[in-house]
Amino acid sequence: MAYTYINKRLHCDGVDLEDVAEKYGTPTYIYSERILRRNAEVLKKIFIDRGFKVSYAMKANSNPMILKLFKSYGFGVDIVSEGEFKLAQHCGFEGLELNFAGVGKTIEELDLALDFDIDHFNVESRFELELLETRAKIAGKKAAVLLRLNPDIDPQTHPHISTGLKQNKFGMSPEKVRHFLTHAESYPHIQFDGIHCHIGSQIVQPQPFYDLIDYLEQFTSSLRASGVEFSHIDLGGGFGVNYEDPFEDILQTTPFLESIADRAMEKLGEYQLHIQPGRVLVANAGVLLARVLGNKENGGHHFVIIDGATTDLVRPAMYDAYHAIYSHLEDRPMHMGDVVGPVCESSDALARNREIPDFDKDDLMIIGSAGAYASSMGSTYNMRPLSPEVMVGLSGETHLLRKRQSFDEMISLYT
Numbered sequence: 001m002a003y004t005y006i007n008k009r010l011h012c013d014g015v016d017l018e019d020v021a022e023k024y025g026t027p028t029y030i031y032s033e034r035i036l037r038r039n040a041e042v043l044k045k046i047f048i049d050r051g052f053k054v055s056y057a058m059k060a061n062s063n064p065m066i067l068k069l070f071k072s073y074g075f076g077v078d079i080v081s082e083g084e085f086k087l088a089q090h091c092g093f094e095g096l097e098l099n100f101a102g103v104g105k106t107i108e109e110l111d112l113a114l115d116f117d118i119d120h121f122n123v124e125s126r127f128e129l130e131l132l133e134t135r136a137k138i139a140g141k142k143a144a145v146l147l148r149l150n151p152d153i154d155p156q157t158h159p160h161i162s163t164g165l166k167q168n169k170f171g172m173s174p175e176k177v178r179h180f181l182t183h184a185e186s187y188p189h190i191q192f193d194g195i196h197c198h199i200g201s202q203i204v205q206p207q208p209f210y211d212l213i214d215y216l217e218q219f220t221s222s223l224r225a226s227g228v229e230f231s232h233i234d235l236g237g238g239f240g241v242n243y244e245d246p247f248e249d250i251l252q253t254t255p256f257l258e259s260i261a262d263r264a265m266e267k268l269g270e271y272q273l274h275i276q277p278g279r280v281l282v283a284n285a286g287v288l289l290a291r292v293l294g295n296k297e298n299g300g301h302h303f304v305i306i307d308g309a310t311t312d313l314v315r316p317a318m319y320d321a322y323h324a325i326y327s328h329l330e331d332r333p334m335h336m337g338d339v340v341g342p343v344c345e346s347s348d349a350l351a352r353n354r355e356i357p358d359f360d361k362d363d364l365m366i367i368g369s370a371g372a373y374a375s376s377m378g379s380t381y382n383m384r385p386l387s388p389e390v391m392v393g394l395s396g397e398t399h400l401l402r403k404r405q406s407f408d409e410m411i412s413l414y415t
Contacts, residue, residue, distance in 0.1 A: 002032035002392075003247045003287065003366075008330040010366055014396045017289060018328055021364050025404065026291040027308035029375050029389045035285035036066065036371075037394075039250050040073040043277055046257050048074050050265060053119075055099055057237055057278030058084055060372040063389055065401050066282065067091045076119070078237075078276040082109045085116075095119065099146075099234075099274070101196075103128075110135045120144040122196045122234070124171055129180065129187065136189035143189060146196035146234050146274075147177045151215050153199050153208060171197070174219060181228045194271065195220070198236025201279060206256035209235070210263060217267040234274035235264060241283040243322045246368030254280060279372040286371025288313055288387075292363045293342070302337035304359050309341025310348045311384045313367060313374045317347040325356045328364035332357035339365070343382050375402070380410055 002013045010017050013034050020030055047054050055076040058067060062084065067077065068091050076097035077088045088098055095117040100109070103124045110132055113121065123129050123145050136143040150171030177195065184192050199212055216233060223230075242253040251257075264273055290308030297303075315321035325339055335358060339351040350367060359365060378386050385405035390398050 002035045002285075005330040010326060010328050010330070012287070012392045013394070015392050015398060017287075017366060018364055020390060020392075020398060021289050021291065023398065024388050024390055024400065026289050026364070027306075027312045027387045028289045028404075029286055029312075029370055029387060030289055031063075031066070031282075031286045031371055031389065031391045031401070033069070033391050033393050036069055036282065039281045039285065040070055040075070042250050042257070043281065044073050044075075046261050047275055050261050051273065052261065052264075053272060053274045055097075055274065055276045056281060057276045058087070059376060060278030061282045061286070061374075062087060062376050063401050064091050065391060065399075067093075070281065071097075078278075082106070082112060085109065085112055089116070099276075101148075101198075101276075105131075107131065107135060111139065114139045114141055114143060117141075118144075120146050120193055120232070122146050122148050124148045126176070126180075129190065133187045133189050141189065142191045144191045144193050146194050146232060147180055147192065148172060148196045148198070149174060149177045149219070151197055151199065151212060151219075153211050153215065178223065178226075178228075181223060181230070182226060192230060194230040194232030194234070196234035196236065196274075198234075198276070199238060201238045202240040203238045204240035204242075204253070206260060209256075209260045213260070213263050213267055220268070220271075231272055232274065233268050233271040234276075237276040237278055237280075239277055239280035241279055241369060241372070243283075243369050244324060246284050246287070246324050248284065250280065250284070253284075281372075283369045283372035286369070286374065288367040288370040288374060290365045290367065292359045292361055292365055294361050295359065302335065304337055304339050304356065304365075306339060306341055306350075306365055308350065308365075308367065308387075309343040309382075309384065310345065310350070311341075311343060311379045311381050312387050313350060313370055314377050314379070315373055316350050316352075317345075323350060323370070324368035325351050325354065326366040326368065327357035327359060328366060332359075334358070339367075343384070380405070383407075383410060385410060 055078040056070045057078040079085050080102035096119045098118040099120050100113050101122040132143050148171040242248045290306040293305045310317045334355045341348045388404040389402040391401050
């Protein structure tokens with residue numbers, strides 16, 4: 001286990017987190033290279049070695065060093081913006097290692113991706129398909145497309161990260177997907193390679209994936225019976241993590257990954273299969289270090305105020321999400337209370353009405369599962385600088401992956 005108490009002090013791969021905080025300050029994100037590699041090895045063995053094309057969803061954590069690490073295991077990247085596209089280029093990914101998702105791609109984004117000859121576009125609407133046809137014609141190219149199907153399958157997750165129900169903004173109805181595939185001649189500059197689905201995120205049960213695979217088996221059989229042929233099926237991603245025990249191994253949290261891969265190969269193995277994991281690769285590799293500023297009582301309600309905030313970890317405010325809270329010191333007594341930050345918002349709380357360890361002023365707090373959707377969703381609200389990111393290497397050395405943003409860097413954007 002990368003994160004463990006040694007001599008009653010929490011360490012990451014043998015490094016005392018107090019030493020990290022002293023060196024880099026707080027708040028700071030810490031990542032374990034050992035866990036990142038463990039997670040990559042598991043997904044490579046289960047999916048890539050079975051013939052799946054695996055693309056890391058970089059929106060979960062877009063640190064360049066993490067992207068390069070996953071590239072070394074044979075992962076491509078799933079991008080959703082011009083910035084992510086350019087970052088993928090910067091990290092050395094080739095065109096065939098990129099797929100472009102998202103419901104609202106601009107002309108500039110389409111043109112950049114066409115020029116780079118990316119593997120495929122995930123197309124989500126008629127207007128996007130028509131715009132891509134126009135831009136591909138101007139470029140003198142044929143754009144490879146997977147049509148995003150909305151299968152109306154309940155992912156059994158939080159409503160804000162459900163994407164496969166008909167009331168969600170993502171994808172197209174089966175009827176529309178069928179229409180475009182059976183009228184491919186109307187789009188001479190589009191190469192319809194297949195179907196893409198993504199039903200949601202933070203899915204911790206296998207049944208939604210089984211339902212998706214069974215649905216796609218029936219849908220593709222129906223299309224073939226109509227004379228429609230294609231070669232690619234994309235199952236999306238969404239594999240969840242254990243936020244209550246962030247240090248749990250990936251195969252304990254998602255023991256069903258192999259069964260999903262086997263079921264997909266059994267029912268859809270004639271196609272080139274794709275998946276795009278994100279959170280499951282990075283969440284449990286990271287923690288957020290914060291320093292306690294003090295304690296406060298309001299009418300019998302206890303608050304622990306820290307220097308970290310929703311600007312560093314917005315998920316609790318956005319999704320009412322649970323993130324485990326640890327003291328740097330082991331075996332502290334527990335009490336009920338809230339963990340809140342200094343941001344001028346009532347929603348600036350990282351834990352509410354929870355049993356949390358006792359903290360004194362200047363104690364170090366560790367917030368778990370901060371490897372995914374923490375730094376990548378960070379902001380400078382209240383003119384708070386973006387926090388640094390640090391990697392603990394395999395030999396116990398620490399590497400600064402992103403420095404703390406300075407005021408001069410923030411103010412330089414203004415004219």
